[in-house]
Amino acid sequence: MAEITENTATLQKYLSLDQRGRILAEYIWIDGSGSIRSKGRTLKKAITSVDDLPEWNFDGSSTMQAPGHDSDVYLRPVAYYPDPFRRGDNVIVLAECWNNDGTPNKFNHRHECEKLMNAHKSEKVWFGLEQEYTLFDQYDNVYGWPKGGFPAPQGPYYCGVGTGKVYARDVIEAHYRACLYAGIEISGINAEVMPSQWEFQVGPCTGIEMGDQLWVARYLLHRVAEEFGVKISFHPKPLKGDWNGAGCHTNVSTEKMRSAGGIKYIDEAIEKLAKRHKEHILLYGADNDLRLTGRHETASATSFSAGVANRGASIRIPRSVAKEGQGYFEDRRPASNIDPYLVTGIIAETIMGEIADADMSKEFQRESL
Numbered sequence: 001m002a003e004i005t006e007n008t009a010t011l012q013k014y015l016s017l018d019q020r021g022r023i024l025a026e027y028i029w030i031d032g033s034g035s036i037r038s039k040g041r042t043l044k045k046a047i048t049s050v051d052d053l054p055e056w057n058f059d060g061s062s063t064m065q066a067p068g069h070d071s072d073v074y075l076r077p078v079a080y081y082p083d084p085f086r087r088g089d090n091v092i093v094l095a096e097c098w099n100n101d102g103t104p105n106k107f108n109h110r111h112e113c114e115k116l117m118n119a120h121k122s123e124k125v126w127f128g129l130e131q132e133y134t135l136f137d138q139y140d141n142v143y144g145w146p147k148g149g150f151p152a153p154q155g156p157y158y159c160g161v162g163t164g165k166v167y168a169r170d171v172i173e174a175h176y177r178a179c180l181y182a183g184i185e186i187s188g189i190n191a192e193v194m195p196s197q198w199e200f201q202v203g204p205c206t207g208i209e210m211g212d213q214l215w216v217a218r219y220l221l222h223r224v225a226e227e228f229g230v231k232i233s234f235h236p237k238p239l240k241g242d243w244n245g246a247g248c249h250t251n252v253s254t255e256k257m258r259s260a261g262g263i264k265y266i267d268e269a270i271e272k273l274a275k276r277h278k279e280h281i282l283l284y285g286a287d288n289d290l291r292l293t294g295r296h297e298t299a300s301a302t303s304f305s306a307g308v309a310n311r312g313a314s315i316r317i318p319r320s321v322a323k324e325g326q327g328y329f330e331d332r333r334p335a336s337n338i339d340p341y342l343v344t345g346i347i348a349e350t351i352m353g354e355i356a357d358a359d360m361s362k363e364f365q366r367e368s369l
């Protein structure tokens with residue numbers, strides 16, 4: 001680690017050099033494995049609108065997004081955020097991926113999701129995502145765990161305080177600040193049940209912004225962790241055995257649900273969700289069956305259930321919501337490795353209605369074409 005510290009001191013000298021009015025824009029996108037890629041470019045002046053950002057491209061054959069003989073994939077900017085690493089007027093640019101023939105890239109699920117969100121704009125749908133994740137060191141040991149062994153069983157770690165009960169608080173604290181700087185609606189953080197597993201919450205966010213903000217928050221987490229030499233895993237069951245899996249609970253409300261008597265609309269939504277359980281599960285993350293076992297605060301992947309304050313159900317209505325008769329519900333099924341566009345998209349489709357030119361349940365199949 002000493003080497004890293006010395007290099008960082010040397011780097012500071014260069015980071016403080018005048019940029020001569022030029023802007024650094026780091027374009028980020030989702031690749032063919034559900035990871036994030038990025039590359040940077042120089043722009044001539046500060047950005048005031050997404051329209052100021054040029055379309056760009058990359059070699060899709062190197063990211064599992066295109067064949068070698070037709071490898072250009074286009075990056076179309078959809079949102080930008082202040083860059084907490086470069087600061088100043090520098091920005092992080094979230095881009096959608098488009099193919100040469102004018103169709104959305106097979107891993108671009110944002111496009112269909114946005115159509116649904118736009119069609120249902122009047123419902124003012126809000127989402128809040130609870131992103132759980134696990135930390136590993138550079139040798140792929142769970143971060144902070146004893147070499148070749150295991151820590152004491154689960155119990156003291158959830159919201160743990162103190163040495164031996166909590167790991168990597170520095171990484172988490174840095175990520176929290178980076179999110180706030182970038183304008184992410186990060187609403188909280190907590191240490192999880194398994195040691196070295198954490199959660200951050202983003203939301204409530206309206207419609208398509210939910211997926212956008214979560215992807216940027218994930219990018220910031222990978223980037224921050226990189227500086228600490230820590231790896232981030234979004235696998236839903238990173239360790240077999242009596243260790244909790246990682247999810248991405250999805251909290252949902254429409255304006256009607258948030259208004260007086262809204263519980264009626266929450267109940268209606270749950271009835272609709274029950275009918276499409278299988279279709280939802282297909283979009284709720286790879287290897288999620290390893291997590292949705294009916295143990296460790298989950299419901300089984302093969303059956304649908306709902307209940308007030310029940311953390312063993314597919315859908316939970318928070319106690320306070322049942323009491324007040326209005327608010328939101330929590331879909332506990334989505335795994336930590338979801339594409340939030342798929343999940344918020346199919347929830348929007350199921351509870352607010354299908355539209356003619358989008359079918360979220362078909363979106364996932366596009367990936368294997």
Ligand code: ADP
Nearest residue numbers: 126127128129187201202203204251252253328
């Ligand atoms: P849990 O008790 O399940 O751990 P958290 O406090 O971790 O809950 O997360 C709750 C999430 O619900 C937050 O992301 C928050 O933004 C979101 N949320 C709160 N109110 C609403 C609402 N009306 N609609 C949608 N999401 C909401």
Ligand code: MN
Nearest residue numbers: 130199201249
């Ligand atoms: Mn939570």
Ligand code: MN
Nearest residue numbers: 130132192199
């Ligand atoms: Mn949690």
Ligand code: MN
Nearest residue numbers: 130249330332
């Ligand atoms: Mn939750």
